[in-house]
Amino acid sequence: MEPPATIDAQGIRDEKVKALRAVVIPTRDEVLTDVVRAQYDEGWSEGRKVVGYRQEEGVDPDSRTETYLAMKLRVDNWRWAGVPVYIRTGKRLPKRLTEVALQFHDVPHLPFRASESQGLHPNALVLRIQPDDGITLRFGAKVPGQAFEVRDVLMDFSYGAAFLEEPPDAYERLLLDAMVGDPTLFIRSDEVQQAWRIVDPLLQFWQDGDAPLARYPAGTWGPRQADQLLEREGRRWRTP
Amino acid sequence: VIDGLTALRHAAPRTATRTSVMTLVVVSTTDDDAYRSQQAMRALGGHHPARLVVLRPEPDGRPPGIDADATLFTGESTEHVFVFDEVGLVVRGEAALHLDSIIEPFTLSDLPVVVWYPGPLPAREDPLLAVADTVLVDSKEAGDTSVFAALAELAPGRAFVDLSWERLRPWRELLAGLFDGAAYRPFVTGIATVEVDGKPGPRHLLGGWLASRLGITRSQVHLTDARHVRIVLHAAYDGATAVFEVSRADGERVVNASATITGGPHHRELVALPEDSLAWSLARALTHLSRDRVWEDALAAAVVLGP
Numbered sequence: 001m002e003p004p005a006t007i008d009a010q011g012i013r014d015e016k017v018k019a020l021r022a023v024v025i026p027t028r029d030e031v032l033t034d035v036v037r038a039q040y041d042e043g044w045s046e047g048r049k050v051v052g053y054r055q056e057e058g059v060d061p062d063s064r065t066e067t068y069l070a071m072k073l074r075v076d077n078w079r080w081a082g083v084p085v086y087i088r089t090g091k092r093l094p095k096r097l098t099e100v101a102l103q104f105h106d107v108p109h110l111p112f113r114a115s116e117s118q119g120l121h122p123n124a125l126v127l128r129i130q131p132d133d134g135i136t137l138r139f140g141a142k143v144p145g146q147a148f149e150v151r152d153v154l155m156d157f158s159y160g161a162a163f164l165e166e167p168p169d170a171y172e173r174l175l176l177d178a179m180v181g182d183p184t185l186f187i188r189s190d191e192v193q194q195a196w197r198i199v200d201p202l203l204q205f206w207q208d209g210d211a212p213l214a215r216y217p218a219g220t221w222g223p224r225q226a227d228q229l230l231e232r233e234g235r236r237w238r239t240p
Numbered sequence: 241v242i243d244g245l246t247a248l249r250h251a252a253p254r255t256a257t258r259t260s261v262m263t264l265v266v267v268s269t270t271d272d273d274a275y276r277s278q279q280a281m282r283a284l285g286g287h288h289p290a291r292l293v294v295l296r297p298e299p300d301g302r303p304p305g306i307d308a309d310a311t312l313f314t315g316e317s318t319e320h321v322f323v324f325d326e327v328g329l330v331v332r333g334e335a336a337l338h339l340d341s342i343i344e345p346f347t348l349s350d351l352p353v354v355v356w357y358p359g360p361l362p363a364r365e366d367p368l369l370a371v372a373d374t375v376l377v378d379s380k381e382a383g384d385t386s387v388f389a390a391l392a393e394l395a396p397g398r399a400f401v402d403l404s405w406e407r408l409r410p411w412r413e414l415l416a417g418l419f420d421g422a423a424y425r426p427f428v429t430g431i432a433t434v435e436v437d438g439k440p441g442p443r444h445l446l447g448g449w450l451a452s453r454l455g456i457t458r459s460q461v462h463l464t465d466a467r468h469v470r471i472v473l474h475a476a477y478d479g480a481t482a483v484f485e486v487s488r489a490d491g492e493r494v495v496n497a498s499a500t501i502t503g504g505p506h507h508r509e510l511v512a513l514p515e516d517s518l519a520w521s522l523a524r525a526l527t528h529l530s531r532d533r534v535w536e537d538a539l540a541a542a543v544v545l546g547p
Contacts, residue, residue: 043341044335044338044340044341045341046341046342046345047306047331047335047338047341047342048335048341049334049335049338094341094344094345095344095345096345099349121350124350126349126350131242131246132246136349136350138350143527143528144527145527147528149527149528149530151261151352151529152350152351152352153261154260154261154348154350154351158249160246160249160250161249161250166250219340219341219344238349238350239347239349239350239353240349240350
């Protein structure tokens, strides 16, 4: 969202709604190409063998409910026009975390030989929401020595390591705000409507027809189709 | 375990630099391997601070389960205090065959994952290979010369770093350096025979390196068993002959490198060998985590040279 005019409930929530309104709803054709939904099969997670979603207790053995989503979104406004937004979320993934990563463009020209820049990725600014909330800047640095080799390094800020006070966890903050009557971080009804404006057509599309439902082993980062979603555009998911 | 590490970090000195440049996963089959690798990493922590995950898989261990310990290691370099995580995991039962599912939650975002096998080489179907950005092995410690064939099968398409190859770096650099002089350089195109002495493994790797770089045939390379490495190249160019030799004197950590053109100039230098420690070779190996095509070619040629 854009910087709000005022740091209060109305100022912040107005900007959030504006950002959501700028999200372009994918057409039915785009859902087929830009959205991957999937369901997990049995696999290994954190050293334990786990069953597939359809074998979970209380789940319909023929369920077509998705447990994973990867998609590309467009945000058509002045700031974000032309910047693809990729979202990936799911259950039974290898790690439990929430992050927003802003990946910078590749430079127009890399003056190094391919062998000198192997394993180098575009710079990125990662906002870590949880766990270990903080900010990481990833960039390439020359490996010390006479040979020229560049490798990814991180500049790291962690709330937990930087301050003595523990930040309140999400529900502590939520309950306190409810008690003192501060709605800033609560979702306003028009924000809810805008969120459903984006999600509803997808759900409708999946309900209407026999939309593909990919499969992925529990404990992995998702189905191959999700990788292909980015590979088609010369990109790849970062390693969270 | 992650919560435990977070709690440890909160208690760490505020002035300490918390940093990591990689996740290093050690797959140890013996307690000794686990201990040696841990000590080596601690010794070079300031140079390559990493989250260290030491795995001790015991597929036949009972009862099935995982024992874990987490340590926040604090070290001091010349300018600052730094901290890094160490996680030890003993994995018993079937989970030991699915180690990828165990280490994924411990890998650090956006940083390379290096999987180190200090003992035997991994099997082709080892699931950790799919997680690894770089695989670290020691061809000398992994077994007899048959490991070269196994490595040659594993290596294509993956970044492998061989600690044995790193230990041979001083010899390689010295020998190559002998051809730097204008008088000596032309002889590199006229190598007639190559003699490499040394222990099995290193001498094969060096022989493979020379065969692949110089484009010579197997019959031109002669390998001999010896305690220390010695390399002799016999070359001819424009009617003149020359001998290039790099050898280590018994009992001394000094390498003698010489280039002699018959009836012509002679060049000799003595170079002290770097310290012979796992930490040293590890530090060098971890500096270059990308594919090393020269090593891959040397490996393929070592397989052709045979036992």
